[in-house]
Amino acid sequence: MKLLRDTWLMFVRYFLIFIGNPAWVIIGVIQPVLYLLLFAPLLKSLVHIPGFPPGGAYNVFVPGLLIQLGLFGASGVGFGLIDELRSGVIERFRVTPVSRLALLLGRAGRDLLTLLIQSLILLLLAIPFGLKPTFIGVVVMLGLVALIGLGMSSLAYAAALTLKDENSYAPLVFTLSLPLLLLSGVLLPLQLAPQWLQDIGKANPLSYAVTAARDVFNGNGGSIDVWKGLAIMAALAIVGVAIGARRFSRAIA
């Protein structure tokens, strides 16, 4: 009960801070829209290459784009936390009886909500381009994005709490998220990659999410790959939250 109440209080706090600065929302949406406008058309000419997944350019590309939104959106959340660390807010909360888990979940909840709103905007915008969404596809897709958001933002918070400084946090986040992105098959399907690259890609949990997202968007809602993707993302979220919660509950020296 206390955990729920504290999480809610934190969630409201961070949500109000977020909408107090709509520039972040706009930036968050503009980036994927640029991919939609400036990159997806290129895929149209690749659709007929052997190995390209079925379903048309946008049904292949948009699910990946949403996963990317989840990855990038979540990896940036640590900056706000570092800002708060520096202004003494985190220390102040730690002296109150607030649940330590709520400190994490309230924020991650805010991140999750904004991510879902961004995803919906993106999905709507993609329809005029030729995206053909299905109800079950959208639901599973948003579920995947939510799990990635929860897991990745928890990990991002853990990293921010450990590093405590933008100048260490930013390089880490960019260094890690780029290979995660490239090896997930978001930009071009990994089916087109040479075998060794596909093998490395298998070590990347996000590649399973991308495969699952594409499958479900192309009418294979019940395929084993979809369940696998969801299960792996759920595991990622649990591990992420566990690590994040541990960092929040331990002393910040």
Add this chain to the structure above:
Amino acid sequence: MIHTRGLRRTFKGRRGAVEAVAGVDLDVLGGQTFGFLGPNGAGKTTTLRMLSTLLPVTSGQATVAGCDLRHEPAKVRERIGYVSQEGSSYSEVTGRRELAIQGRLYGMNRTVADKRAAELLETLELTDCGDRKTKTYSGGQKRRLDVGIGLMHLPDLLFLDEPTTGLDPQSRARMWDEVRRLRESGTTVFLTTHYLEEADALCDRIAIIDHGKIVAEGTPEELKREVAGDIVLVGPEGPTDKARDVLKGQDFIRELTEEEGDLRLYVDAGETALPQIIRLLDGAGVTLTTLSLHRPSLDDVFFRKTGRSLRETAP
């Protein structure tokens, strides 16, 4: 309100363990304003962070606000307020919202929290800027809000870590009034400061920590008396050697130290010592450029106890 015995904290560094706090015994009674002084790196902040549950204790015993620090940190948290050196409000949130959420985190419902927030804004003279984001606040307003956040849940004990560092004289005076008001209302205040005149003006008792140990403890008056008598600063022309040789063996001088080309003499009674010093130095042919008499201040206490003056150590 605070009782510690053998409080210790060691940090594991690359070159072995560092003992930041090496066995601290403190007794702070309810209702007191207690000043905790020390040079940077002396263990001041580490002690404060341990007492406010932010840092685990390595060994020793402590009760804070009637609860065992090591075994009941959650109960301690409910009873204390803590205002850190860095401040405690976020630039993108209004003062009123910062106060209200603090109250809510201590279990107040929205009505009670809003009412208490309005009350505090009023007493701290922040009503006018209460609905503005804190990034627009002046240094003094921000610091007062920090104190308000610490007081939101009416704690028995408030920790103030350097409440006036970086404030202009007017804001500092305003903050002093606030601390005095807390004392009148019966709140125990445990404050650290770099300003000895602040400790002298506000505190019932003072402890000085150096190298992780308490080197002096008492009321400001007791501590000043302990330094004993008066201080005469003798500034001879040129090197101090000759003047020192002349004065060294004199009975009326209890102690003689040297400081930046001056001799610092501790004497029982300054009024009678001055003529004697002049006569002696004159007789030995030492020319004086300056000669001054000081009543001991906490600066002198600090200097005697730590071998440093507090101003040198201020950041």
